[in-house]
Amino acid sequence: MGASPDRAAALARDAADPLAAAREQFVIADDALIYMDGNSLGRLPRATVPHLHHVVEEAWGAQLIRGWGTGWYEAPQRIGDRLGTLLGAAAGQVLMCDSTSVNLFKVLMAALALRPGRHTIVSDVLNFPSDLYLAQGCAALLGGQHRLRLVPSHDTLTVGADDIAAALDDDTAVVMLTHVAFKSGAIHDMAAITAAAHAVGALVIWDLSHSAGVLPLALDACNVDFAVGCSYKYLNGGPGAPGYLYVNAAWHEQAVSPIWGWFGQHQPFGFALDYTPAAGIARFLAGTPPILALAAIEPAVEQLAGIGIAAIRAKSMALTGFMIELFDALLAPVGYTLGSPRDVAQLGGHVSVRHPAGYQINQALIERLDVIPDFREPDNIRLGMSPLTTRFVDVWEAADRLRRAVVDGHYQAFAAQRRAVT
Amino acid sequence: MGASPDRAAALARDAADPLAAAREQFVIADDALIYMDGNSLGRLPRATVPHLHHVVEEAWGAQLIRGWGTGWYEAPQRIGDRLGTLLGAAAGQVLMCDSTSVNLFKVLMAALALRPGRHTIVSDVLNFPSDLYLAQGCAALLGGQHRLRLVPSHDTLTVGADDIAAALDDDTAVVMLTHVAFKSGAIHDMAAITAAAHAVGALVIWDLSHSAGVLPLALDACNVDFAVGCSYKYLNGGPGAPGYLYVNAAWHEQAVSPIWGWFGQHQPFGFALDYTPAAGIARFLAGTPPILALAAIEPAVEQLAGIGIAAIRAKSMALTGFMIELFDALLAPVGYTLGSPRDVAQLGGHVSVRHPAGYQINQALIERLDVIPDFREPDNIRLGMSPLTTRFVDVWEAADRLRRAVVDGHYQAFAAQRRAVT
Numbered sequence: 001m002g003a004s005p006d007r008a009a010a011l012a013r014d015a016a017d018p019l020a021a022a023r024e025q026f027v028i029a030d031d032a033l034i035y036m037d038g039n040s041l042g043r044l045p046r047a048t049v050p051h052l053h054h055v056v057e058e059a060w061g062a063q064l065i066r067g068w069g070t071g072w073y074e075a076p077q078r079i080g081d082r083l084g085t086l087l088g089a090a091a092g093q094v095l096m097c098d099s100t101s102v103n104l105f106k107v108l109m110a111a112l113a114l115r116p117g118r119h120t121i122v123s124d125v126l127n128f129p130s131d132l133y134l135a136q137g138c139a140a141l142l143g144g145q146h147r148l149r150l151v152p153s154h155d156t157l158t159v160g161a162d163d164i165a166a167a168l169d170d171d172t173a174v175v176m177l178t179h180v181a182f183k184s185g186a187i188h189d190m191a192a193i194t195a196a197a198h199a200v201g202a203l204v205i206w207d208l209s210h211s212a213g214v215l216p217l218a219l220d221a222c223n224v225d226f227a228v229g230c231s232y233k234y235l236n237g238g239p240g241a242p243g244y245l246y247v248n249a250a251w252h253e254q255a256v257s258p259i260w261g262w263f264g265q266h267q268p269f270g271f272a273l274d275y276t277p278a279a280g281i282a283r284f285l286a287g288t289p290p291i292l293a294l295a296a297i298e299p300a301v302e303q304l305a306g307i308g309i310a311a312i313r314a315k316s317m318a319l320t321g322f323m324i325e326l327f328d329a330l331l332a333p334v335g336y337t338l339g340s341p342r343d344v345a346q347l348g349g350h351v352s353v354r355h356p357a358g359y360q361i362n363q364a365l366i367e368r369l370d371v372i373p374d375f376r377e378p379d380n381i382r383l384g385m386s387p388l389t390t391r392f393v394d395v396w397e398a399a400d401r402l403r404r405a406v407v408d409g410h411y412q413a414f415a416a417q418r419r420a421v422t
Numbered sequence: 423m424g425a426s427p428d429r430a431a432a433l434a435r436d437a438a439d440p441l442a443a444a445r446e447q448f449v450i451a452d453d454a455l456i457y458m459d460g461n462s463l464g465r466l467p468r469a470t471v472p473h474l475h476h477v478v479e480e481a482w483g484a485q486l487i488r489g490w491g492t493g494w495y496e497a498p499q500r501i502g503d504r505l506g507t508l509l510g511a512a513a514g515q516v517l518m519c520d521s522t523s524v525n526l527f528k529v530l531m532a533a534l535a536l537r538p539g540r541h542t543i544v545s546d547v548l549n550f551p552s553d554l555y556l557a558q559g560c561a562a563l564l565g566g567q568h569r570l571r572l573v574p575s576h577d578t579l580t581v582g583a584d585d586i587a588a589a590l591d592d593d594t595a596v597v598m599l600t601h602v603a604f605k606s607g608a609i610h611d612m613a614a615i616t617a618a619a620h621a622v623g624a625l626v627i628w629d630l631s632h633s634a635g636v637l638p639l640a641l642d643a644c645n646v647d648f649a650v651g652c653s654y655k656y657l658n659g660g661p662g663a664p665g666y667l668y669v670n671a672a673w674h675e676q677a678v679s680p681i682w683g684w685f686g687q688h689q690p691f692g693f694a695l696d697y698t699p700a701a702g703i704a705r706f707l708a709g710t711p712p713i714l715a716l717a718a719i720e721p722a723v724e725q726l727a728g729i730g731i732a733a734i735r736a737k738s739m740a741l742t743g744f745m746i747e748l749f750d751a752l753l754a755p756v757g758y759t760l761g762s763p764r765d766v767a768q769l770g771g772h773v774s775v776r777h778p779a780g781y782q783i784n785q786a787l788i789e790r791l792d793v794i795p796d797f798r799e800p801d802n803i804r805l806g807m808s809p810l811t812t813r814f815v816d817v818w819e820a821a822d823r824l825r826r827a828v829v830d831g832h833y834q835a836f837a838a839q840r841r842a843v844t
Binding site: 027029030033035037040041043044048049052053056057059060061062064065066067068072098099100101102105109125128129130132133134136137140141150230232238239240241242243256257258259260261262263264265268270271272273274275286287288289290291292293294296372374376377 | 449451452455457459462463465466470471474475478479481482483484486487488489490494520521522523524527531547550551552554555556558559562563572652654660661662663664665678679680681682683684685686687690691692693694695696697708709710711712713714715716718794796798799
């Protein structure tokens with residue numbers, strides 16, 4: 001290990017960064033704030049403001065119902081197709097609609113129906129708990145014959161593809177995993193696990209919430225069956241932005257959404273009394289698309305697709321690599337442990353650092369040190385780096401303030417102050 | 423019948439209207455346009471523009487993840503409670519979330535689970551078809567033992583409470599109806615039908631999409647079990663605005679949503695691996711609430727709640743009554759028939775008029791006569807009157823232009839023009 005990189009070294013990296021100018025395309029209300037939580041809520045793209053203004057004041061306010069003729073009907077598919085370019089999905093397979101939870105419910109129920117007689121859903125203990133809740137709910141709904149099998153982790157950071165594969169058998173209906181783990185940022189091997197699932201006759205569902213917009217995906221090439229995700233993280237769609245779903249074209253004729261709403265009907269405005277699913281991906285729509293929320297995400301997806309995911313991934317790996325370098329130099333010596341894989345090729349867009357006083361440190365960073373990370377039980381401080389807005393100097397400042405929070409007594413002072421007022 | 427009311431008579435009614443000033447609280451981009459489709463998409467309240475701007479640029483753009491501390495978590499319940507004042511629902515029973523379709527799915531599945539051993543869902547042929555699709559989907563999901571029984575209509579306008587009651591028996595699990603019919607505007611007798619359902623041991627679900635914000639409701643007083651609705655009609659929430667759901671407090675312990683997402687979990691940020699439903703109405707949440715869409719609806723609900731539903735209903739009945747008066751004077755003589763009940767006490771916020779050339783007339787109104795109604799197969803022209811924005815002179819102009827579309831040959835000319843270009 002060489003000398004600890006100093007702030008000037010970070011600034012030099014920023015000066016050499018080909019994506020540095022992308023930050024100017026975002027609203028930065030407080031340039032001094034070190035925002036390390038774009039993996040929870042991405043920043044507001046500047047282009048979103050006038051576009052949303054236009055859709056609200058012109059398309060809705062002035063065009064009124066005629067707004068539906070300005071591209072609203074097609075929005076879930078249009079934005080889905082554009083997002084598909086970031087997911088490795090050919091057109092006609094992605095919809096931007098509903099929440100991630102509702103979309104996972106739809107594709108999981110559809111997948112289970114495609115594998116009658118099989119009763120095991122395989123996931124892992126590092127999956128985002130909401131996904132596990134959804135699976136538990138589907139199992140309950142189907143009468144209690146299904147079970148959710150969770151593959152354990154040996155190191156709390158990751159679960160190996162081999163361990164997943166070893167858990168599969170001819171009762172496995174669906175393998176349902178989050179591609180990038182929400183705590184550690186570890187990346188699952190999508191190609192290997194998908195192939196292993198298919199080898200036993202099971203289907204796969206990938207949750208891409210921590211993947212889309214920060215690293216390349218190859219859903220079609222991996223022959224993925226279904227995928228879902230949220231758009232408020234690296235996709236910068238805003239708080240509670242719509243989710244999305246992917247259904248491989250190979251399943252469009254057979255897969256049926258469990259929620260039979262009018263926008264999934266083959267002729268929504270025919271008003272026939274009986275449901276006939278639409279052809280193609282549209283059958284996975286349910287109710288009226290959320291036009292204002294879709295208006296907020298569309299410029300963000302357009303921006304990412306325009307920049308291209310290869311350049312974004314290169315910047316992302318440089319950021320996470322710099323953070324791990326700083327971890328070794330600044331944080332390990334003061335009692336932090338790494339909560340993420342060391343190899344940036346195995347890592348999504350965030351790095352977790354762990355400390356027994358993680359919660360107090362996280363609060364001290366927010367309230368005294370002008371850094372916003374986030375905290376995940378029991379001791380993970382997540383440091384999210386958004387390739388389009390996080391600077392290398394932000395990474396340096398975050399690491400330095402994490403160090404200072406311990407050595408300068410900030411977190412202890414914060415904790416004492418809290419005790420005094422509560 | 424007296425003399426036909428003329429335009430001056432309409433203007434006099436506007437001058438005497440205690441709610442006339444409410445129109446100024448909305449964006450009116452084109453004062454000459456006669457907009458009769460607020461029952462499909464309500465107008466944009468002026469207050470929505472700065473509020474949405476604030477939530478986007480300040481709360482998201484500047485506060486970033488800290489925005490969640492500015493009331494976002496509570497938004498589905500907070501807006502739901504305020505909406506509840508328009509629905510006759512005490513606090514803690516209404517959520518603004520998801521789409522109407524997804525909400526209907528949730529409460530219908532929950533209701534069916536509360537009535538095991540019963541296999542009939544009763545609805546009527548005048549229900550909005552999407553609601554019937556949802557029920558068909560739920561029946562399919564539950565293995566095909568359930569059936570949807572549709573009570574017919576004798577007059578295509580309405581289905582009597584007695585006819586509904588006669589269709590119920592001890593196999594009826596759920597009675598699922600739309601309170602105000604989407605074509606005719608006829609109002610179901612919520613109290614009588616709910617009582618009849620309960621008398622046979624069934625539960626009720628009311629779809630309030632064409633009711634909320636235009637007429638008083640008494641969900642608690644009627645002992646309604648579940649209700650859902652959309653907020654883009656009289657609630658003025660914008661295109662594809664979130665739906666809402668009501669679950670009577672009596673069911674909060676027993677009813678379980680079929681979609682087990684993290685916002686319905688008792689501790690969403692505890693990240694336990696097993697689902698435990700939240701206490702109260704929150705268990706009917708699924709994914710992350712759509713904050714921007716909720717920001718767009720909140721000022722609109724606030725505005726309606728502030729004005730009060732009694733005054734709104736009085737204006738609504740005056741508008742529909744005026745339209746029926748004008749129908750008799752101007753439209754019946756030129757070949758229109760009434761597609762709605764004549765008694766405004768039996769009518770929601772819109773009046774349907776029917777004509778064999780309804781589709782062509784509707785298109786001529788939009789493209790040549792500066793009127794926007796909407797058309798529903800086979801021959802219904804729906805004339806929606808929004809109590810806060812529709813003037814009596816708009817009603818007069820709409821009726822007069824409907825008359826002129828026939829007698830001045832507009833629709834024939836429009837149809838000929840269309841034939842020439844296609």
